[in-house]
């Protein structure tokens with residue numbers, strides 16, 4: 001009996017030691033991502049192994065964001081900081097310069113991982129700047145997902161396979177949606193989409209070799225198209241016998257609605273994923289679920 005009790009004692013000690021070691025080995029990483037797509041990628045790759053936070057308030061205009069002192073502290077104190085780069089993120093460079101390099105986070109500037117495409121105006125003339133909205137292409141999204149995986153593995157080598165598995169799973173989901181989009185485009189009657197809105201979709205249309213027209217270039221929520229451009233788009237919708245015009249989700253204008261009213265087509269919503277509302281996030285919106293909606297929107301817009 002005495003021997004049996006001491007065995008129980010030893011087993012208990014071993015179990016508590018194992019539990020202790022496990023707690024010590026699990027390093028909970030903190031990730032701060034500026035915008036929704038990168039927040040979503042990090043969340044999906046990290047799963048339960050990291051705290052992931054989105055820096056920009058949900059539903060806010062990314063292009064006019066100004067960080068608070070609290071935001072700067074969050075960047076300074078996290079393990080991994082993910083931002084896009086480009087004009088809208090010019091504020092990031094200033095902050096990163098002021099952060100102690102030895103103590104600061106690992107930083108990912110996503111635009112450096114993707115071959116940039118120049119901005120284009122509504123008449124398809126190229127500008128000098130690179131367009132920032134790289135994640136709108138699902139192929140780019142998959143590549144960026146892989147970069148997030150590598151950096152999480154670098155920060156937490158003990159859980160390499162966990163990140164690998166999550167990344168593979170999410171990349172496969174995105175790939176499958178991308179195949180659906182491709183199929184929808186191939187089997188469509190039309191080969192041109194009419195976007196009655198701003199146009200942050202260069203990388204998307206480029207991936208699928210899709211022709212397009214938009215109300216005005218770039219991503220400003222304040223620009224309005226000229227009357228001449230409006231009547232050009234109306235003519236295209238009427239002459240091409242389109243059934244739908246695209247409006248961006250959380251759009252700051254009513255251009256698509258006006259075009260729809262004037263030409264009798266319907267409005268379909270496309271998610272550029274840059275500017276997602278809290279309500280959408282609360283209802284479980286992810287990059288993948290929004291891309292599923294986009295696959296349907298493209299099908300409608302080309303019918």
Ligand SMILES: [Zn+2]
Pocket residue numbers: 062063133200219274
């Ligand atoms: Zn934008």
